[in-house]
Amino acid sequence: MQSSELISEGINLMLYGMGFVFVFLTLLVFATGFMSSIVMKYAKPVPVVPKNKPAPASAAAASNNDELVAVLTAAVHKYRAGQ
Amino acid sequence: MEQLLSLWQGSGLYNITGGQFVMIAVCLGLLYLAIVKGFEPLLLVPIGFGGLLANIPEAGLAMSAVEQALHFAKPEVLAGIANAVGSNTLDPYELSRIVHEAKPSAYQAAQLIAQDAGYSNGMLYSFYSVAIASGIAPLVIFMGVGAMTDFGPLLANPKTLFLGAAAQFGIFATVIGAVGLSAMGIMDFSIEQAAAIGIIGGADGPTSIYVASMLAPELLGAIAVASYSYMALVPLIQPPIMRALTTPEERKIEMVQLRTVSKTEKIVFPLVLLVLVALLLPDAAPLLGMFCFGNLMKESGVVERLSDTAQNALINITTIFLGLSVGSKLMAEKFLALETLGILGLGIVAFGIGTGAGVLMAKLLNKVSKHPVNPLIGSAGVSAVPMAARVSNKLGLEYNPHNFLLMHAMGPNVAGVIGSAVAAGVMIKYLGG
Numbered sequence: 001m002q003s004s005e006l007i008s009e010g011i012n013l014m015l016y017g018m019g020f021v022f023v024f025l026t027l028l029v030f031a032t033g034f035m036s037s038i039v040m041k042y043a044k045p046v047p048v049v050p051k052n053k054p055a056p057a058s059a060a061a062a063s064n065n066d067e068l069v070a071v072l073t074a075a076v077h078k079y080r081a082g083q
Numbered sequence: 084m085e086q087l088l089s090l091w092q093g094s095g096l097y098n099i100t101g102g103q104f105v106m107i108a109v110c111l112g113l114l115y116l117a118i119v120k121g122f123e124p125l126l127l128v129p130i131g132f133g134g135l136l137a138n139i140p141e142a143g144l145a146m147s148a149v150e151q152a153l154h155f156a157k158p159e160v161l162a163g164i165a166n167a168v169g170s171n172t173l174d175p176y177e178l179s180r181i182v183h184e185a186k187p188s189a190y191q192a193a194q195l196i197a198q199d200a201g202y203s204n205g206m207l208y209s210f211y212s213v214a215i216a217s218g219i220a221p222l223v224i225f226m227g228v229g230a231m232t233d234f235g236p237l238l239a240n241p242k243t244l245f246l247g248a249a250a251q252f253g254i255f256a257t258v259i260g261a262v263g264l265s266a267m268g269i270m271d272f273s274i275e276q277a278a279a280i281g282i283i284g285g286a287d288g289p290t291s292i293y294v295a296s297m298l299a300p301e302l303l304g305a306i307a308v309a310s311y312s313y314m315a316l317v318p319l320i321q322p323p324i325m326r327a328l329t330t331p332e333e334r335k336i337e338m339v340q341l342r343t344v345s346k347t348e349k350i351v352f353p354l355v356l357l358v359l360v361a362l363l364l365p366d367a368a369p370l371l372g373m374f375c376f377g378n379l380m381k382e383s384g385v386v387e388r389l390s391d392t393a394q395n396a397l398i399n400i401t402t403i404f405l406g407l408s409v410g411s412k413l414m415a416e417k418f419l420a421l422e423t424l425g426i427l428g429l430g431i432v433a434f435g436i437g438t439g440a441g442v443l444m445a446k447l448l449n450k451v452s453k454h455p456v457n458p459l460i461g462s463a464g465v466s467a468v469p470m471a472a473r474v475s476n477k478l479g480l481e482y483n484p485h486n487f488l489l490m491h492a493m494g495p496n497v498a499g500v501i502g503s504a505v506a507a508g509v510m511i512k513y514l515g516g
Contacts, residue, residue: 003265003266003267003268004266006262006265006266006274007259007262007263007266009262009274010258010259010261010262010263010274010277011259013255013258013274013278013510013513013514014255014256014258014259016509016513017251017254017255017258017506017509017510017513018251018252018255020364020505020509021248021251021502021505021506021509022245022248023363024248024359024363024364024505025244025245025247025248025498025501025502025505026244026245026248027359027363028241028244028355028356028359028501029241029242029244029245031355031359032237032238032241032244032352032355033241035348035351035352035355036238036241036344036348039345039347039348039351040345040348
């Protein structure tokens with residue numbers, strides 16, 4: 001019978017399959033890391049907004065500095081526009 | 084007197100075959116495991132009961148119209164069916180083999196002739212065609228699983244994806260085992276069947292059923308039963324392997340606390356995953372697509388009602404039909420074969436190798452990563468959410484009562500789900516044409 005053929009087919013499947021799973025998940029590690037770094041850089045206030053009421057968040061920020069207020073306001077607008 | 088005789092000849096007792104008797108005992112065994120021992124009762128109760136129904140003599144609940152016609156073997160109907168599939172034999176057994184190998188168009192023709200003669204598809208056969216043969220039930224369940232999954236721990240420590248990848252080694256090693264058994268002439272598995280058996284090592288019920296329905300529907304019953312039974316046995320199978328491959332010092336390693344993950348990251352992640360699937364492996368798109376969709380419904384927070392339905396009502400309804408349909412594959416003539424023992428044996432090997440590969444990968448990560456990694460979380464890479472993660476946690480607590488590994492192990496756990504879906508996609512791509 002072509003039993004050696006069957007085995008070589010199995011080994012091919014293993015190499016191809018394992019290789020692909022690793023390549024895919026490695027890319028996913030990088031893609032996830034990249035996504036997280038972008039999200040953390042640009043959209044930091046977003047997680048704050050849905051949890052707290054927007055008003056107290058900006059009120060608290062007002063006492064800190066103008067830049068933070070600007071960022072928060074922009075985020076709030078974006079969040080509201082998105083709704 | 085004659086009526087009495089025909090009543091007796093139509094009774095289950097008169098018609099029961101030895102195989103059906105054994106299968107009814109097996110199904111009662113499954114029900115016992117589910118009800119008394121609490122093994123995956125949500126699936127084993129419907130599967131066991133479906134199996135009971137499928138083995139009721141003469142009722143033919145799991146048979147298609149043409150199979151019923153062949154079973155009752157009226158000469159004129161047999162002649163019609165033989166004509167439809169282009170054969171001239173009138174032997175029901177020979178004809179049954181020919182019908183099952185016939186092209187879909189010829190099979191449909193035979194089916195119509197049987198229906199004309201007054202036979203109809205059995206109830207379980209209809210469930211099977213709708214739920215599993217179409218691929219729908221495993222995919223809907225995968226959507227519900229997606230809606231229940233929290234990717235937070237994975238996003239906090241993406242490196243754990245490597246553990247989910249390593250644990251898939253069990254799948255492919257088992258494929259080699261299955262073709263090895265065939266090559267040595269002990270069993271007779273084709274490469275497609277070997278692949279479908281291997282996927283048991285992914286410890287993911289819906290994925291196993293999906294792959295088996297695509298590549299080896301004839302083995303589906305045994306594969307599904309093996310897959311769900313071993314998932315229930317995770318707390319027994321994994322710990323000895325985990326202990327054997329780690330030192331007590333390694334088991335005591337404490338891991339740094341996970342960072343908090345923002346809502347935006349959780350919303351974007353399923354989309355990133357889907358884009359990657361679309362770019363690299365469209366064959367995994369049905370499974371991972373539904374998974375990502377379910378997860379997006381949950382994380383977006385704007386479709387609470389849909390997410391709630393996906394993870395409760397819908398998944399429950401689907402589980403009922405999936406279980407009964409799998410049960411329909413527990414018919415004596417299909418299940419009672421040497422191959423079933425081979426599948427059960429290979430399945431547990433697949434599980435063990437997957438666990439071992441995950442632990443070894445975690446040891447490697449511990450060596451190269453700047454934060455310590457406890458090798459016990461590697462075993463969670465075999466999916467079986469959340470059972471495998473709980474096993475890691477429990478074992479960690481045994482050696483260090485202040486070491487809570489649960490959240491750390493959830494990362495590789497959900498990575499394992501992604502990994503086995505990717506492995507399934509690769510197999511379907513490689514073997515499905």
